[in-house]
Amino acid sequence: MLVTTSTNLEGYRTTQQLGVVRGIIVRSRSIFGNIAGGLQTLLGGNITIYTDLCEKTRQDAFDLMVQHAQQVGANAIINMRYDANDIMSGVTEVLAYGTAVVVEKV
Numbered sequence: 001m002l003v004t005t006s007t008n009l010e011g012y013r014t015t016q017q018l019g020v021v022r023g024i025i026v027r028s029r030s031i032f033g034n035i036a037g038g039l040q041t042l043l044g045g046n047i048t049i050y051t052d053l054c055e056k057t058r059q060d061a062f063d064l065m066v067q068h069a070q071q072v073g074a075n076a077i078i079n080m081r082y083d084a085n086d087i088m089s090g091v092t093e094v095l096a097y098g099t100a101v102v103v104e105k106v
Contacts, residue, residue: 001066002076002103009076012103018072022097023064025055028090058082061096074100 002009061082071079080098087093 001069001074003062003066003080003098004076004078005080007079009046009103011106012076012085013099013106014078014103016102018069018074018102020097020099021063021065021072021074021077021100022070022095023066023068024093024095025057025061025064026087026091026093027053027102028092057092058078058096061094065096065098069098069100074102076103 002012006013008059065080075096078101080096083095083097085093085095
């Protein structure tokens with residue numbers, strides 16, 4: 001699956017637009033993660049426990065978006081974006097979305 005944040009893919013021609021596809025994940029931090037993250041904040045720098053959680057969450061949302069695109073028959077996603085919102089304290093939604101298209105090499 002080709003995925004780009006651009007509105008087109010260089011070297012490819014869009015033959016069909018299939019609409020918006022998305023992957024959504026809602027995650028919470030565990031009590032142990034919060035404790036470890038809190039301890040890391042005392043030292044400053046990169047809070048790796050939260051970095052890892054964010055990266056895994058984004059990857060899961062991305063993978064779901066790709067699955068959605070495959071289900072509708074796409075071989076590429078253009079104009080891909082991420083969005084994140086707090087649902088409640090400690091609970092975050094991450095959304096990966098884009099336009100599913102069928103492309104052919106030029």
